[in-house]
Amino acid sequence: MTTRPAFAFAPDGIDPSTVPARTLASGARMPCIGLGTFGSDHVSHEAVAAAVLESAAVGYRHFDCAAVYGNERRIGESFRAMLESGLITREELWVTSKVWNDSHGRVIEACRQSLDDLSVDYLDLYLVHWPFPNFHPPKCDVTSRSADAQPYIHEQFMRTWRRMERLVEMGLVRHIGTSNVTIPKLELILRDAEIPPACNELELHPHFQQPALFDYLVSAGIVPIGYSPVGSPARPERDRTPEDTVDIEDPVIVEIARAHGVHPAVICIKWAAQRGAAPIPMSVTRRNFLANLRAMTEDPLTDAEMAAIAGIDRNCRLIKGQVFLWKDGQSWEDLWDLDGVITPA
Numbered sequence: 528m529t530t531r532p533a534f535a536f537a538p539d540g541i542d543p544s545t546v547p548a549r550t551l552a553s554g555a556r557m558p559c560i561g562l563g564t565f566g567s568d569h570v571s572h573e574a575v576a577a578a579v580l581e582s583a584a585v586g587y588r589h590f591d592c593a594a595v596y597g598n599e600r601r602i603g604e605s606f607r608a609m610l611e612s613g614l615i616t617r618e619e620l621w622v623t624s625k626v627w628n629d630s631h632g633r634v635i636e637a638c639r640q641s642l643d644d645l646s647v648d649y650l651d652l653y654l655v656h657w658p659f660p661n662f663h664p665p666k667c668d669v670t671s672r673s674a675d676a677q678p679y680i681h682e683q684f685m686r687t688w689r690r691m692e693r694l695v696e697m698g699l700v701r702h703i704g705t706s707n708v709t710i711p712k713l714e715l716i717l718r719d720a721e722i723p724p725a726c727n728e729l730e731l732h733p734h735f736q737q738p739a740l741f742d743y744l745v746s747a748g749i750v751p752i753g754y755s756p757v758g759s760p761a762r763p764e765r766d767r768t769p770e771d772t773v774d775i776e777d778p779v780i781v782e783i784a785r786a787h788g789v790h791p792a793v794i795c796i797k798w799a800a801q802r803g804a805a806p807i808p809m810s811v812t813r814r815n816f817l818a819n820l821r822a823m824t825e826d827p828l829t830d831a832e833m834a835a836i837a838g839i840d841r842n843c844r845l846i847k848g849q850v851f852l853w854k855d856g857q858s859w860e861d862l863w864d865l866d867g868v869i870t871p872a
Contacts, residue, residue, distance in 0.1 A: 532576075532580055532604065532820050533606045533608065533612075534583070534608045534609045534611075534612040534614060534615075535584060536584055537581075537584040538665060538674065539585070539817070540586045540817075541585060541586035541817075541820050541821060541823075541824060542586065542691065543586045543587075543619070544557070544584065545671065546558050546559065546560065546588075546820065547823060547824075549750045549803075549805050551725045551726070552723070552725060552748045552749075553699040553701075553702065553725065554652070555701065555702065555817070557651070557652070557726075557805060558587075558804050559806075560587075560589065560591035560800060560805065560806070560819060560822075560823050561587070561589030561590060561591045561621070561623070561752075561778070561802050561805060561806075562578065562579060562582045562589070562590050562598055562712075562807065562816060563754065563806070563808055563809030564579065564592050564593070564598060564602060564668035564809065565593070565596050565599060566596065566809075566822050568666060568763045570811055572597060572601040573601060575596075575601065575602065575811060576602050576604060576605045577597050577605070577725075577768075577811070578602035578603040578816065578861035579602050579606070579708040579812040580605040580609065581813055582816045582817075582820075583609050584603070585813070585816070585845050586820055587623040587816070588619055588620055588621055589620075589623075589805070589807075590602070590621070590622055591623045591696045591752070591807040592641070592645065592744065592862045593624060593625040593656060593752075594624065594625065594626065594627045594630070594641050594738050595625070595627040595628075595656065595665075596703060597665070599641055599644035599645050599664050600644040600711060601642075602645060603643075603644050603645040603646035604618070604646070606646050607623070607646045610646075617647065617648075619860070620651070621644060621651045621652070622647055622650055622651050622652075623637075623650065623651060623652040623752075624641040624645065624650050624652075624653055624654075625656035625706060626638065626653065626654070626655055626656060626659050626687075626775070627656055627662075628657055628659060630662055630711065631655070631660040631683075631687040632660075632686075632687075633680070634687060634690035634691055634694065635690055635693065635694060635699075638650070638653060638694050638699055638700065639699070639717070641653075642753060644869055645766070649698060649700060649701060650700045650701065651702060652701070652704055652725065653691065653702070653703050653704070654704045654705060654706045654728055655704075655706060656706050656707070657689070657706065657707050657851060658679050658684055658708050658712055659677070659679060659851045659853075660677065660683070660687075660705065661675075661676040661818075661853060663850040663851075664709075665848060666765075667765075667766055668764070669766065669847075669849040669850060670849070672850070672852060672853075673850075673852050674855075676851070676852065676853035677802065677853050678785060678818075678871060679869055679870075681712075681715050681719075681798060684712075684716070684812075685716075685719055685720075687818075688703075688716065688719075688720060689721075691703040691722075691724060692720070692721055692722045692767075695722055696706060696732070702725035702726065703722060703725065704724040704726035704727055704749075704752075705726075705727045705728070706727065706728035707728070707729065707730075708727060709740070709863055709869075710739065710743050710864070710867070711867060711868060711869045712869060713743065713744075713747070713749075713842075716834070717747060717799070721783075723747075723748075723749070724749050725747050725749065726750045727744050727750075727751060727752070728753075728754055728830045729741075729744075729752070729753065729754070730754055730755050730809075730844060730845065731751065731753030731756060731799060731804055731806070732753070732755055732756050732757060732758045732759075732774050732795055732845075733754075733758075733777065733779075733780060733795055733798060733836050733837065733839055733840070733843055734758060734772050734774045734840065734841040734842075734843040735840070735842060735845065736837070736840040745803060750805060750808075751803070751805070752804065752805045752807060753799050753802045753805065753807065753846055754804045754807055755805040756772035756795055756796055756797040756804075756807070757774060757775055757791075757792040757796065758772075758775060758795070759845050760775065761809075762845060765845070766846065771843060771845055772841050772843045773791075774794070774795055775792050775795065776791070777791075777839055779835050779838075779839050780794050780839070781835070783832050783835070787826055787828075789822070789826075790815075790822065791817065791821075792808070793817070793819060794828070794836075795829050796808055796823075796853070797823075797827065797854045798828060798833065798859060799821045799835060800822070800823055801827060806819075817840065840853070844863070848862045848863075853872070854872075
């Protein structure tokens with residue numbers, strides 16, 4: 528028998544009410560920093576669940592989850608512990624989950640499973656994790672290809688989106704959104720959606736700033752949620768390529784960190800939040816996730832420092848998505864519509 532974890536506030540934590548928030552088009556307020564829960568290949572489900580509980584104790588209220596991470600049931604134990612303590616109410620939490628590629632045709636069932644696993648009766652935000660229904664096994668090599676993989680097919684995606692909209696009508700989800708989509712795809716989605724995306728989750732860090740997409744989201748009233756905000760230093764080896772750069776080793780980031788007396792990763796988090804994104808750094812180390820949270824409430828970057836970081840963009844995408852390609856002879860660039868046109872079959 529497993530013992531349910533206990534929950535109590537940490538005396539050195541941050542008052543959640545002092546953490547800035549992003550206001551969605553609905554008027555809802557989402558804490559401007561969340562805890563990512565993708566443990567990759569090196570962090571156990573138990574360690575992630577423990578980090579969720581401990582980060583809540585120090586002031587986190589925003590948690591970014593996904594079915595494919597495989598740890599939602601353990602995270603649900605942590606949510607139950609904090610809610611049953613009476614110290615945190617459900618309304619104080621912001622819980623995000625995502626529908627995985629193999630469930631585009633069964634969105635409602637997938638959402639109900641995440642609700643059950645996470646021990647909550649609604650999600651604040653539910654995202655379509657990738658715009659492709661292409662499935663691949665966990666921990667596969669980047670050369671892996673699904674036999675029935677296909678490109679983005681807008682009519683098919685909109686069938687998935689209608690199911691997402693139905694979740695809002697059913698009261699199971701408060702907001703819906705997209706992830707890993709491009710401007711050409713968003714233009715079509717916004718044209719045809721009855722409920723537009725409230726948020727879009729995208730890779731954002733100083734060496735990959737995506738200014739065109741970022742500005743497009745802001746102009747459309749879609750809140751950008753930034754994953755890999757410190758350059759994903761713990762991403763799996765299979766996702767690394769020789770041309771990848773390291774944000775936290777950039778001389779500009781290092782010098783600004785020295786001036787502020789913090790780790791370079793904290794500067795990446797500060798930059799993301801001050802720019803207007805909601806970064807979701809993943810950490811299971813208390814020192815690190817507490818430092819990231821404190822970065823939201825103290826010692827902001829100067830205008831000159833923000834400008835200096837804006838000048839180090841290297842257009843270095845780290846999460847390239849090779850496993851979602853649909854035919855031989857393609858490169859990962861085909862996933863991202865770099866010429867402004869959706870890549871056809």
